[in-house]
Amino acid sequence: MHLLEARHLKKYYATQKAVDDISFAIEPGKIFGLLGPNGAGKTTLLRMITGIFFPDEGQILFEGKPFDPMKDIARIGYMPEERGLYKKMKIGEQALYLAQLRGLSKTEAMAGIKEWFVKLEMESWWNKKVEDLSKGMSQKLQFVTTVLHQPKLIILDEPFSGLDPVNSNVIKEEIHELARKGATIIFSTHRMEQVEEICDQIVLVNKGKKILDGTVKEVKQQYKQHLFRVGFEAMPALEQTPVFTVADTGRDHALTLKINEGYGPNAVLQTLIQQGAVIHSFNEVLPSLNDIFIQLVEGTPATRQFSKVIS
Numbered sequence: 434m435h436l437l438e439a440r441h442l443k444k445y446y447a448t449q450k451a452v453d454d455i456s457f458a459i460e461p462g463k464i465f466g467l468l469g470p471n472g473a474g475k476t477t478l479l480r481m482i483t484g485i486f487f488p489d490e491g492q493i494l495f496e497g498k499p500f501d502p503m504k505d506i507a508r509i510g511y512m513p514e515e516r517g518l519y520k521k522m523k524i525g526e527q528a529l530y531l532a533q534l535r536g537l538s539k540t541e542a543m544a545g546i547k548e549w550f551v552k553l554e555m556e557s558w559w560n561k562k563v564e565d566l567s568k569g570m571s572q573k574l575q576f577v578t579t580v581l582h583q584p585k586l587i588i589l590d591e592p593f594s595g596l597d598p599v600n601s602n603v604i605k606e607e608i609h610e611l612a613r614k615g616a617t618i619i620f621s622t623h624r625m626e627q628v629e630e631i632c633d634q635i636v637l638v639n640k641g642k643k644i645l646d647g648t649v650k651e652v653k654q655q656y657k658q659h660l661f662r663v664g665f666e667a668m669p670a671l672e673q674t675p676v677f678t679v680a681d682t683g684r685d686h687a688l689t690l691k692i693n694e695g696y697g698p699n700a701v702l703q704t705l706i707q708q709g710a711v712i713h714s715f716n717e718v719l720p721s722l723n724d725i726f727i728q729l730v731e732g733t734p735a736t737r738q739f740s741k742v743i744s
């Protein structure tokens with residue numbers, strides 16, 4: 434059974450089709466990346482999944498049953514992009530207050546906070562005020578307050594913004610650990626390198642529509658351009674062949690070759706050897722998610738506007 438299923442969700446504002454018939458399903462324990470350019474509809478989708486507002490049309494199923502924000506919200510942890518911490522409150526008190534608000538007893542909350550503060554090296558922060566924290570520090574605090582009540586579904590909007598590489602890695606590791614323990618994670622970002630490393634499944638939205646859905650591996654296979662990087666002992670002088678085309682000018686004794694239609698890697702290797710090349714490496718070059726993202730969304734205007742649809 435899926436932990437979360439979105440079926441034909443629609444949310445229209447006065448002039449914008451912010452989310453226009455989007456469906457996807459997420460299995461328990463998976464890390465799901467919700468991607469898209471600015472204004473694509475990601476926040477609007479997340480707000481429906483977190484019960485902040487209802488979809489105009491469509492259905493959300495949580496553990497196979499219609500999503501009931503009043504009941505299910507206690508099992509969801511949401512870290513929004515615009516951070517919602519009380520600036521004047523002390524950090525320890527704030528974490529305690531938020532954990533109790535999400536249903537933990539004071540004892541449970543204290544135990545959880547201690548564990549997380551030690552894990553993320555925040556023990557000395559207890560008596561600081563939020564307004565005294567740097568952007569990255571408040572990001573860590575917000576992460577802790579999102580996951581403290583052990584939600585089944587954790588939704589993180591741009592979780593790494595403001596974090597240095599060391600703290601990004603710490604949070605990345607914690608996200609993996611939470612997923613290993615069974616939590617399902619949705620995270621929304623435009624930073625593709627993080628998605629490649631972390632996500633099991635991705636959905637790309639653009640102009641309110643879903644334009645891609647699959648595992649990172651599937652998506653890369655779907656958009657591959659049959660390119661291979663070949664390393665040589667010495668750069669060979671290659672003759673024209675119907676098997677491949679040289680895709681770059683070559684450096685460091687290596688060339689990128691594009692295999693022509695009707696041929697495979699074996700034919701490339703045979704041709705190269707016949708032409709006297711001495712090969713020492715041969716690797717497929719898959720497109721990065723960044724390349725795919727840019728290819729799919731480049732040049733498309735922001736969210737679909739009613740006026741354009743009507744005219």
Ligand SMILES: Nc1ncnc2c1ncn2[C@@H]1O[C@H](COP(=O)(O)OP(=O)(O)OP(=O)(O)O)[C@@H](O)[C@H]1O
Pocket residue numbers: 446447448449450451469470471472473474475476477478735736
């Ligand atoms: N309250 C609102 N009223 C009218 N239009 C809105 C409202 N909120 C969002 N929109 C529009 O809906 C579209 C989708 O916005 P949304 O915030 O969901 O995008 P996003 O993918 O989260 O963008 P970003 O990556 O920039 O945060 C945008 O065109 C936005 O202008």
